[in-house]
Amino acid sequence: MASLSALYLQALIIMSCLVFGLASYSPLSPAYYDRVCPQALPTIKSIVEDAVRQERRMGASLLRLHFHDCFVNGCDASILLDPTPTIDSEKNAIPNANSARGFEVIDRIKAQVDKVCGRPIVSCADILAVAARDSVFALGGPYWPVQLGRRDSTTASRSAANNDIPSPFMDLPALIRNFKKQGLNVKDLVALSGGHTIGFAQCRVFRNRIYNETNNIDAYFASKLQATCPRNGGDSNLAPLDPSPAVFDTKYFSNLLTKKGLLHSDQALFNGGQTDKLVRTYSTNSFAFSKDFANSMIKMGNIKPLTGKKGQIRLNCRKVNY
Numbered sequence: 001m002a003s004l005s006a007l008y009l010q011a012l013i014i015m016s017c018l019v020f021g022l023a024s025y026s027p028l029s030p031a032y033y034d035r036v037c038p039q040a041l042p043t044i045k046s047i048v049e050d051a052v053r054q055e056r057r058m059g060a061s062l063l064r065l066h067f068h069d070c071f072v073n074g075c076d077a078s079i080l081l082d083p084t085p086t087i088d089s090e091k092n093a094i095p096n097a098n099s100a101r102g103f104e105v106i107d108r109i110k111a112q113v114d115k116v117c118g119r120p121i122v123s124c125a126d127i128l129a130v131a132a133r134d135s136v137f138a139l140g141g142p143y144w145p146v147q148l149g150r151r152d153s154t155t156a157s158r159s160a161a162n163n164d165i166p167s168p169f170m171d172l173p174a175l176i177r178n179f180k181k182q183g184l185n186v187k188d189l190v191a192l193s194g195g196h197t198i199g200f201a202q203c204r205v206f207r208n209r210i211y212n213e214t215n216n217i218d219a220y221f222a223s224k225l226q227a228t229c230p231r232n233g234g235d236s237n238l239a240p241l242d243p244s245p246a247v248f249d250t251k252y253f254s255n256l257l258t259k260k261g262l263l264h265s266d267q268a269l270f271n272g273g274q275t276d277k278l279v280r281t282y283s284t285n286s287f288a289f290s291k292d293f294a295n296s297m298i299k300m301g302n303i304k305p306l307t308g309k310k311g312q313i314r315l316n317c318r319k320v321n322y
């Protein structure tokens with residue numbers, strides 16, 4: 001009896017360590033706007049739902065914006081700044097140019113949130129984080145408490161965007177190194193790559209794979225894609241990243257098992273390396289994928305946030321305040 005309650009106490013201590021450990025791990029908090037503007041989060045959610053209802057792909061585009069923000073000097077909305085004589089916009093970086101989308105939805109959210117809150121207190125960086133979560137949820141994915149309280153940058157870096165956003169031509173060791181640089185581990189890499197269960201990619205990023213990579217690609221899959229993506233031209237023609245690009249499911253992973261990953265970097269996660277095992281797990285266990293994806297999204301959202309007196313709360317997500 002005594003040992004049983006001791007065990008119970010031990011479990012309680014471990015659990016509270018987890019809870020408080022998590023809280024102290026980040027200077028951010030999910031309750032950040034609860035008192036100052038309780039309508040902020042519901043407002044973001046309803047605009048995201050609207051946008052996704054109009055175009056399912058928008059959910060994917062908004063998820064990707066948060067990722068591309070966080071990997072470049074932290075989650076500080078630097079990706080949203082338009083070019084000016086002093087801003088070398090990340091929108092012009094190779095991974096974003098003619099590719100990153102959803103900026104108008106973020107503008108709409110920002111205007112409406114500032115209106116319902118009566119003043120500009122919600123940062124553009126937090127809007128990106130919440131919009132990513134609400135997008136995933138709207139497409140049938142997991143829901144997680146988004147950590148909040150990030151502030152917005154006053155600078156952007158096109159060169160950092162070029163250096164730090166992973167390339168679709170990377171092999172597994174390069175992808176692992178790229179994520180490690182952000183404080184993310186191999187499990188985070190595999191779970192977050194599952195973001196490719198939604199959305200599309202352009203011919204130019206998978207052309208080499210479907211014509212040249214005969215070893216680790218399903219031949220029929222490659223030949224079908226060649227119809228959408230000719231050897232010459234059609235650079236911006238789209239193909240879905242998995243067979244159900246508007247549903248957050250595990251098909252991204254099950255496709256890797258049959259060598260039907262669209263990007264070289266997707267198939268790199270299942271090509272005889274250390275991540276094969278986790279890809280297999282996620283391919284049949286949507287609960288494990290959802291849980292790990294949510295955890296890794298929180299971790300990604302915690303990359304180098306600006307807090308306290310650092311940065312600012314932008315009035316317009318595209319511009320630095322004067």
Ligand code: HEM
Nearest residue numbers: 060061064067099166167168192195199200201202205265
């Ligand atoms: C692991 C390294 C990654 C690489 C190399 C990579 C690369 C790419 C590329 C090349 C595209 C297609 C862009 C285009 O053709 O316009 C894309 C799309 C996308 N990526 Fe990734 N990505 C990675 C990780 C992630 C992560 C971590 C997330 C989110 C958690 C994510 C979410 C998305 C989404 C949702 C799309 C579709 C966007 C749309 O349809 O507008 N990716 N990615």
Ligand SMILES: *[C@@H]1O[C@H](CO)[C@@H](O)[C@H](O)[C@H]1NC(C)=O
Nearest residue numbers: 207208209210211212230231
């Ligand atoms: C296939 O690889 C060769 C040699 O690297 C390259 O020159 C060619 O452009 C590639 N083909 C496609 C369609 O990407």
